[in-house]
Amino acid sequence: MRKNVLYRCLCCFTLLAIPANLDAQTTASKAASELKPLTNSDFETGDLTGWKHWRTKFCSISKDAYSGKYALQVGPERAFGVQEVKVKPNSLYRISAFVKTDSGAEEIQLKISDYGGASLSVSSALTAYTKVSLDFQTAFSSDNLLISFIHPTGNGSGFADQIELTYLGEAPAPKIQEFVKIPERILKEDVGVSQLPNEKMKWFLDDKFGMFIHWGVYAAMPEGSEWVRHTEAWGQEYYQRRARDPKKGFTAAKFDASQWADIAKKAGMKYMAMTSRHHDGFALFDSKHPSSWTSKKDLGRDLVKEYTDAVRASGLHVGLYYSPMSWRYPGYYDVTGKDCKPNVWGYKTAAWHKADAKDMKEEVYEQVTTLFNDYGKIDYMFWDGGWLSQTVNREVELAFWDPGKYQNPNNEWPINEKFITKEEGTNKPLGIMGLVRKFQPDLVVNERFSWVGDVHAEEGGSATSGDIRYEQYGEKCLSLQKGGWGYRPNGKVFSFEEVAVFLSNCVVRNINLLLNVAPDREGVIPQNQQEVLFQTGKWLSKVGDGIYGTRGGPWQPLFGEYGFTFKGNKIYCHIYEGYRDFKSGTFTTQSLANKKVTKVINLYDGKELLWTKNKNKTITIAGVDYSLNSAATLLEITLAEPVFK
CATH class of the missing domain: 3.20.20.80 (Glycosidases)
Structure with a gap:
């Protein structure tokens, strides 16, 4: 079936698809990019230098380019062109590329992953080169990014050229979270x-x-x-x-x-x-x-x-x-x-x-x-x-x-x-x-x-x-x-x-x-x-x-820093080496609203820990011995009532 859409949003995020005859949105920080250039981002080496990642398969260099002499051809059938790059942690970025397919029945995806957030993807089925773009935020503890061009299926191919990765500035500080709302599972x-x-x-x-x-x-x-x-x-x-x-x-x-x-x-x-x-x-x-x-x-x-x-x-x-x-x-x-x-x-x-x-x-x-x-x-x-x-x-x-x-x-x-x-x-x-x-x-x-x-x-x-x-x-x-x-x-x-x-x-x-x-x-x-x-x-x-018998929550995790599980009247804080206050021996939770805390322990040794209620309804736990197991420290917070009624 012929696709008649420009792109398909695969994740909820800022996804842009811009016709090739329009200028991309300019940013003041573009000239001050703090990232090393992508390897062979315009494919003008005439080979797959920089794209020889182990996940790359069924890719080649094509002379059907947006500009210059060469572009990346992805396909036919299921194919991937992949490059892993270093990025700045805790930063905002935009990645863009010119992409096209050789048939309206084909599709090419630009996907990013391994940066500390959910995988994001934008797709095009147009046969003329079109600019697609993704905005994303790297995690505080992550300096990696995996860039993938994917041709999901079909006898034809997709093409990509002129990839740009632009630093947009430092990421904002995380906001204090309230308890998540757990949706009812609807059987499919x-x-x-x-x-x-x-x-x-x-x-x-x-x-x-x-x-x-x-x-x-x-x-x-x-x-x-x-x-x-x-x-x-x-x-x-x-x-x-x-x-x-x-x-x-x-x-x-x-x-x-x-x-x-x-x-x-x-x-x-x-x-x-x-x-x-x-x-x-x-x-x-x-x-x-x-x-x-x-x-x-x-x-x-x-x-x-x-x-x-x-x-x-x-x-x-x-x-x-x-x-x-x-x-x-x-x-x-x-x-x-x-x-x-x-x-x-x-x-x-x-x-x-x-x-x-x-x-x-x-x-x-x-x-x-x-x-x-x-x-x-x-x-x-x-x-x-x-x-x-x-x-x-x-x-x-x-x-x-x-x-x-x-x-x-x-x-x-x-x-x-x-x-x-x-x-x-x-x-x-x-x-x-x-x-x-x-x-x-x-x-x-x-x-x-x-x-x-x-x-x-x-x-x-x-x-x-x-x-x-x-x-x-x-x-x-x-x-x-x-x-x-x-x-x-x-x-x-x-x-x-x-x-x-x-x-x-x-x-x-x-x-x-x-x-x-x-x-x-x-x-x-x-x-x-x-x-x-x-x-x-x-x-x-x-x-x-x-771990066992728990569910994820009651707050969203922050990649590389911490996450949470809960069951009954207990919340478990999972804390990793990437936590920004790791060396302090303390840990600050998200908002507990009006929930009353009765006890906090380090699960590994059962030691009870001191804690202080803050004005923003978080608590700060002191005396955390992260050396017991620096890989993942688990703290148990006991409440006077169930986490969720």
Whole structure:
């Protein structure tokens, strides 16, 4: 469908889109910019110098420029051009660029992130160069900025040229906050299925901290991690032969699911989610589909059953990960058999791809039904990879997968009757979410299978920022191992202090942290990962009251400085090294209005602290020993009444 708008606002902020024939708004501070120039902001080097960030992909240099000789071309299909730069903390900025597309059906986005605020984006679908602009404020404790140009989908491309980053002055001092107003959650219905109500979401909101586990045959490939078959462009036969090598392949010889659950509990985690199948199509359970490749066939073991039984016995909530996409099927890149998308294996358009894609879909339906039917109660499902051809296009995803309550009887990819489950009474064939609600009615799922999701997934090693997430429950997933989700030999890991801040940053914004571990080919979680987990668990044994069972609030967080959680009549202050009065040994809250404080303690050692009520209805707490744990200090404020009545 042709877009007829100039831009789309993705976040509530000052977003400007200015026609190219108008002068940009001038600012007195522009000439006095206090920022080092962007690298190759006009692309006149004729190459991607400065834009070779690890997230950059499917980008090139074009001679279709706004000015000069060269511009950045982003695309075709899903593509990114990314640069990370240094900025001044606690400052106001404007970033602008000239952008265009080569078709009105395409779109290009300018996005900024990692500066201490919520990600902001402005888009254009115009085929003539147009100036777009974003105003933003960097955090007091942040000097980074990630600039991204994104072409979300489509056979065409987007173009960008003449990027400017302008310093607009120092940011104003933060204002004293009153208690936030918590909106009522309105359940969303999508493709015939409604989100779970609050009472069924409570366990998830209370647990806060979970263990993610990426484990599969890729753990036996030292060249990479879970995407190794894709990054190395290996064929299925070679990849499978490597996986089955009895000496160096995937053996699971030391896999003990009870030991994994014990590690998770010692780390203070309350739920777990293991990959039952990743994008390589290897299933860690007993799939009956004739095309399946499974641990039951290769090793004679149902690893998912061992895992679900052990986790359930441990008292933790049972979660799984499942990816419907599979590199084993060329049809994944060419579901219609008429338009093969770019891929590392060099697959070209072929009519037989449509039937191949249908076979892939049938395998997914058989496997999802098996997981829901044969493994007892499952509490959580992390979908991943519902997009086709590694390109986001929800219209095609809906048509292909039938992700809603029912399958479309006129679907172009009808699956075999033996892989269909029908609704009692109506005899209608159930779609993916129909299967979820039939077999696992309390299952919490995310949005990565073309359904709105009970939970929104945020991903990656960037610090969590922005305001409290009230209207859409959320979860951040992060790999403890730096670089890749699957096992890498001698992989470096985040420190305990970094993990503590990641977790705290999540809970003050009302979202969970799902922290990934990467077991080796035998099923052993590396020692350096275990050590960080155990340190985290010891910290949580002291400060867990400010984490578990809480909700974000009653005030908005300030990135890198502080945030808050609450439950009952208690408020928990989470204070970080970036707090501007960190060295004073004090902490000043936001406005408590007429709430009466009865006690304040440092959660880590239980020591009671002195406090003073200020004229602006804040309190200043004295004698805070930040040295007990400088990563994230938690103070508990007890009120004479509930925080919210």
